[in-house]
Amino acid sequence: MIEVENLTKRYGRHTAVDGVSFKVQKGEILGFLGPNGAGKTTTMRILSCYLPPTEGSARVAGHDVFEAPMEVKKRVGYLPETPPLYPDMDVEAYLDFVAKIKAVAPKSRKARIDDAIEKCRIGDVRHTLIGRLSKGYRQRVGLAQATLHNPEVLILDEPTAGLDPKQIIETRELIRALGGDHTIVLSTHILPEVSMTCGRVVIINKGKVVAEDTPENLTHRLKGAGALRLEVRGETGPVFDAIRVVPGVATVHPKPPAGSGVVTFEIEAEAGKDVRADLARAVVQRGFDLLGLAQVGMSLEEIFLHLTTTDAALESAAPASLETTEVTA
């Protein structure tokens, strides 16, 4: 449904998007993940025909965004980062205007508006001026705007930004519900959102795709790089010395003591090595009481940080996973 090939966008000397490629199948929900300024918004703007690409191509529903923008625009619903709303219009008038410029047939206009209002649950503010609406309602009106002409593809730029937790949950449910009929690309930097709504994740950093997979696989792949939590009764200093020398241990971070002589460490092993048995032996042989040794599974947050913060961390922590990850460099 969406094919992006080697997409590049430069603003003068600054390269915002650098050779990004990915595909989205029909009915799929793709999460677009990355820190601020990674190029998510630019990519989405190109997909929605707001900006032309500098290089590369993007095809939506078989139409090129550059060659046939009108065809693409008819098939895409786009919710920018700030919902494009007119504060001095009421919700119904606004949706009526959007329906007209989105080329909704006059006969079905009323039905489409009613449908969008019902789906996005904004019936109770139907005749309220948009300027008086709360942030959550505005976001929903924005979503109603994007789905109004029943587009095949929905492009949502941070649809849950600035909402309160309840609204976030509602919006996610809404997006999931829309997922069946529409192909959705959504961007976010809230990670649980991705694991909850998206079938696939593209992690983008500094304009490049650094990883692309299902949220489960990403978590699974990087599990080897997860940290260990070690709880020992004893003094920080001697215990630290004991475990530092265990072969395969990469880093040891002492945690602030919890009191009563118990110390906790976070330990990262060298990639691919299981150091748990050696660690336990080392601790017990030195005469300390081993109270706990657990694997701290890497959450998506940590994976995200690993992939997007430093290249050094990336290489030391997860070379195994990188082999199988599609890296567009």
Add this chain to the structure above:
Amino acid sequence: MTAIRNIGAIVQKEWRHYFGSPIAYVTLFVWTLLFGIFFYFAFTLFLRQSMMMAQQMEFGGGPKLSLNEYLIRPVMHNMAVVALFLAPMLTMRLFAEEKRQGTIELLATSPVSDLQIVLGKFFAAVGLYALMILAGLVNLLVLWRYASAAPEWKPIATGALALLLFGACFIALGTFVSTLTRNQIIAGILSFCLFLGIWTLGWADDPAAGPAMKVVSYLGVTTHMEDMVKGVLDLKDVVFYLSFIAFGLLLAQLSVESQRWRA
């Protein structure tokens, strides 16, 4: 067909903004108020002059002063000055506001061409301006009711047309200026300065001027009003105004289009 529907949708939306905010009411109020004041002053002056004429031509009942010439024409000229001030108010927000609100993204990602957007906004502003002119002309009805010899309607019609075309030139240019910034105030001030500059070109209209100055004065939008206000509808004046408008709208369209390339 879809083009007309798209333009219509945008005109309707702009009118909603004009009348949903104080803009339309303030401009209509100021315009009709000033029209009334100028009309009143011109009227009293006209009465005094007719009185003097009558005294000079004692018993003779000399030539009657023409209402069109001595009353309606000066009012039309004054209103052209008012249009110079009010046109920026109508155009400054057209694109600047869309950019500031981010709603330009909605327009740009809808299956509507840039030209349709520009035309929709232009016609919306011209529509409101035409309404202002009509509201002002209501003042003249008093002449038909009370004057012994009713004024001719043709010079009034061409005068109103001149006022409309003249204002439409500024609106077209103002639409363009509004695409340049996201700040309404800047758009308003820039438009006003630009209009004023073009207005002063007309001052170069001097029979003794050289060919270069003739060209300059030809570009002044006021010079083409003269004949029309007198009741002479010359094709070349209409063509001048229409090409001026087309030029302004073309600039606006190019500007909207190029900003996407640069953005």
